[in-house]
Amino acid sequence: MVVNKGVWIEGLLLTAISVVGVIESIRLVLYKDPSLLSDWLGPGYYLLVVSLAVMTTGVTYICKNRSTKPSATQDSSNGGRSRLVAAFATCALYLVLIEIFGYLAATFVFFMLMFWIVGLQSWLQKFGLACAMSGIFYIVFVKYCGMSFPGGILF
């Protein structure tokens, strides 16, 4: 029998979420507050039903699909996968840099890295586009729309 690891991971993830939900809902069901007397369901029972529904779905999903063949479309090349990891890492770095250096500098770094990841060849083009885009974003959103990003050591 072929074991579909993906299905097991997905099903177990659903079940894990539901277990957290059940524990939290039991805590809320046991919570006694006189002001909740008119609220039949309280903050916990609804949660309990939904959590149990997630659990049932997770288990059903594993039982129904555990021996199905993994889909061919799920495979991707190593290059593609590393580009995707790099893209998400750049996004995370962007959020960290906003707090350290401020919006403008972080946005410039973000654009430089993203243009490189998506395959823009020329460094001059990357630099020019990153300068232009970060400038436009800063003027439109910070200066014009008045959005207040965390103040870093730069802008």
Place this chain on the structure above:
Amino acid sequence: MDLLDGIANILTPTYLLYCFVGCALGTLVGVLPGLGPASTLAILLPITMHLDPLGSIIMLSGLTYGAAYGGSTTSILVNIPGELGSVPTCFDGFPMTKQGRAGEALWIAAVGSFIAGTFGAVMISILGPGIAKFALRFGPTEYFGLIFFSMTALVSLSGTSIAKGLGAGFVGILFSCVGIDMMTGIPRFTFGNVGLMNGFDYIPVIIGLFGIGEVILNAQERLGQIYTGKMGKMMPRGDELKKGLKASLRGTLIGFPMGLLPGMTPGVVSFMAYDIEKKISKYPEKFGTGVIEGVASVEAANNATAQAGFLPLLVFGLPTGAAPAIILAALMMYGVQPGPVLFTVNKSFAWTVIASMYIGNVMLLILNLPLVGLWARISTIPYKYLGPTVLAICFVGAYSVRNTMFDLWVALAAGVVGYLMRKRHWPMGPLILGFILGPMMEQALRQSFASGGPTAFFDRPIALALLAASAAVLVFSIRALKRVPKEILEKREEM
């Protein structure tokens, strides 16, 4: 009279501009493969925070029904469907192009879309106020019935696996419970974290799932070649014209009622319309070789469905799919309460949005016929320029709602989840529907129980009827989905 007031409002230069921008963006989204209406709505949503609420809703609505128009252009010219509802348009549209009849296919697609869109707007104008008046009698019990009815979309949006749809939907409901319980003030799933106390805002979650996830997935895609062949004559004549117009009417009559049902999105209904058109045709064997009815019916059904979704949204505040759910989030963001009171408290708002649909359909007809070559060219913009820009807009959008870095991290996490869900063919429509409708359902249920106890539903015939209708729609949806090819159901993450 109210509609005339709405038309007078929409004819002001500002609102006309909003309507035009929405329609143009919708067409653009329609022609760009990989960027769907829900993702674009999610990306634009926070930007519209700084704009006039009515103008923004006019623009977002125009984008939603405009996408259904634009999708046909690349389907017909280059055999690349811009969005899922236009996949069946390729079947006969592209063969028509190869026969030198691209102009005729584009003409009937645009006119069919116009007929369907206008019919939808007329039906909303006629039915909307009456249903809203009736719905004013609804209490929390009836509302629970209605929301439960909407939740049947979890099944019809499930794609090939109902377990996946239900799982995603229930997880969406569970995640919507994070934060302070609105009725008792007790924290749920907060684990002592201050950021979690405020719960997850709709916008970062929507932006992450639909915007960030999709952009990163599409970043490396190379798009199709620009169409360089001849268009041929635009307007079909004689028998071809009659056949095309009749098929457009049939598609409209299939698409509109289907669009009122939860989960019946344009992607599904267009396939059903094509299937029905083929079955009732005198020459079904010719379908797929360039039959004008194959294009007309699909495009009309596609547009009628997109338009019909506005009726339950405006009248009950209930979305039938992901795109209407995002418009609902926009309405809530502006503090506009959709539902029956919209037609009494915010009468001018409701009628101006409805009036904009008439104007928007005319604008789309103009945008899609003379400018068809321009749209075909735009569809080939490489993602390497578009992707990083859209991503940066996504982050600005996620931050703009509450100005907290927490929301940016939520958007990024939702982006990772959205990406993984797409890769593993998990439908995102149910997740977002559960996330948005979950709190409403909980509130209606708890209020029903508080006012009438556990037997509250037995004294309310409308609520009972709605629960029974939910069961009927579930059975119907499962049967209807059998008409749609498996590959298409797998690709429905966008909805």
